[in-house]
Amino acid sequence: MNCYIPENLTEALEIRKKTHAVPMAGGTDLMVQAKKGIGINPAFKTPIMIISYLSELKGIKVEDDGTLVIGSLATSSEIADDERVFYPIRKAASLMGAVSLRNTATIGGNIANASPKGDLPQPLILLDAELVLSSIDRERMIKVDDFIIGAKKTVLQDDEIIKEVRIKPVKATHYFYHKIGTRKANAISKLSLSILADVEDGILKDFRASSGASGDKVKRSRDAEMILIGKPISEIASHIDEFTSAWDRILSPHAMPQYRRESTRRMLSDFLIKLSEGAEPGIYE
Ligand SMILES: Cc1cc2nc3c(=O)[nH]c(=O)nc-3n(C[C@H](O)[C@H](O)[C@H](O)COP(=O)(O)OP(=O)(O)OC[C@H]3O[C@@H](n4cnc5c(N)ncnc54)[C@H](O)[C@@H]3O)c2cc1C
Incomplete structure (x- = not known):
């Protein structure tokens, strides 16, 4: 199995374009999907790229106009603990799995996995959240609702990585x-x-x-x-x-x-x- 461990986002995007290596963030979906049995190492059919060290994909911030920006590597625990995150997203993140899972599972992985039972796309679509998709050649924005097109189906291109989730301020009582x-x-x-x-x-x-x-x-x-x-x-x-x-x-x-x-x-x-x-x-x- 080929496994790449890029040190920064540019390197990751170059590898992604050249090899189409599958990004691995927390690995909580990928490792389960590739598992072969107890005690046997997971078998990946394609090259893997571990993106969990990329600082460009981390963190949660609020921009001057109030737009909430959640890095694709933000874990469910980080999202659940951050009072600046709009309530339904925070609540959904707090109810995902057990605490060990919440410390590992990322928002980018939850969206890209596109399971109909995934917890985060639901409040993100309520709030008209958008994704920034990066590739070495371009950056584009797309609504989460348009990114997920069916069960386990997205429009992610094989040279792209989800960089961040962006949510404009919403008025709600x-x-x-x-x-x-x-x-x-x-x-x-x-x-x-x-x-x-x-x-x-x-x-x-x-x-x-x-x-x-x-x-x-x-x-x-x-x-x-x-x-x-x-x-x-x-x-x-x-x-x-x-x-x-x-x-x-x-x-x-x-x-x-x-x-x-x-x-x-x-x-x-x-x-x-x-x-x-x-x-x-x-x-x-
Ligand atoms: C025991 C258990 C309990 C679970 N409970 C829940 C639950 O309650 N609710 C729920 O919603 N889910 C649950 N899950 C599923 C899983 O934990 C989540 O979907 C999680 O958010 C996936 O994130 P990850 O970082 O681990 O993704 P990974 O496994 O690393 O990746 C998942 C997919 O996303 C892609 N990907 C990851 N990051 C990016 C990126 N930045 N750009 C592009 N593609 C990317 C990968 O290539 C892969 O296709 C559970 C899983 C397990 C094993």
Whole structure:
């Protein structure tokens, strides 16, 4: 097996262009995918490039205009512990696996792996997060929602590396995040839902939701959201059925469809009822 260990991002991008070596960050997905059995070394079919030392991909910062920039090597623990990170991302990161996993698993790996059950793409898509993809020849930006095109499928080119995740400031008065897993530690999502609402002077100025583990990729419907956006809070209750039915139509869960559809509908309805009853701004779970 060929394994490259570049010392900086430029070297990494040159290796990536020349060899198409697969980037390995925390290795928590890659090592499992390549494993051959207990006590046997993982067998990689392609060259591997260990990127976990690259300082250019590390850290979390907030730019002058409020844009949050999360390096692709930021671990779930770093994200969960950073108060500057928008609530649903922080919460999702805090519920990933057990603490040892959270100390190793990176945001870049979670996005590039593109599992429909991966926890971070869901709140990232809620917040319209964008990725910076670097190659030796160019840099481009793309929304996470456009980067992941299906289960385990992305538009990452074989000379590119995810450099960072960028999220512009979002106005929100109410947040909701809930993940249903099988057990507390190491529970892969059965279902997850994030909601963001911005209420100003009794009007629902913004409303977004995103559903994880409910289809081949994270589900979000701007059309359904438009049913509620701009409505007075006093009218929200009368639109709940229309909204939840529209939301239900975008879900395509392949396992336990009834359970996933019913749970999602109930969580959305409960949140909207609270909102229509004048719920205080804050975080709901
Ligand atoms: C026991 C266990 C429990 C788990 N629990 C959860 C859970 O609760 N929730 C959850 O979402 N996931 C879970 N996972 C899956 C995994 O830990 C996450 O997907 C993790 O975020 C992957 O990050 P990584 O750095 O380890 O990725 P790696 O394994 O290093 O890489 C994964 C993929 O991403 C690519 N990649 C990595 N970094 C980059 C980059 N910067 N640019 C381009 N491509 C890149 C790799 O080439 C590979 O294809 C679990 C895994 C295990 C083994």
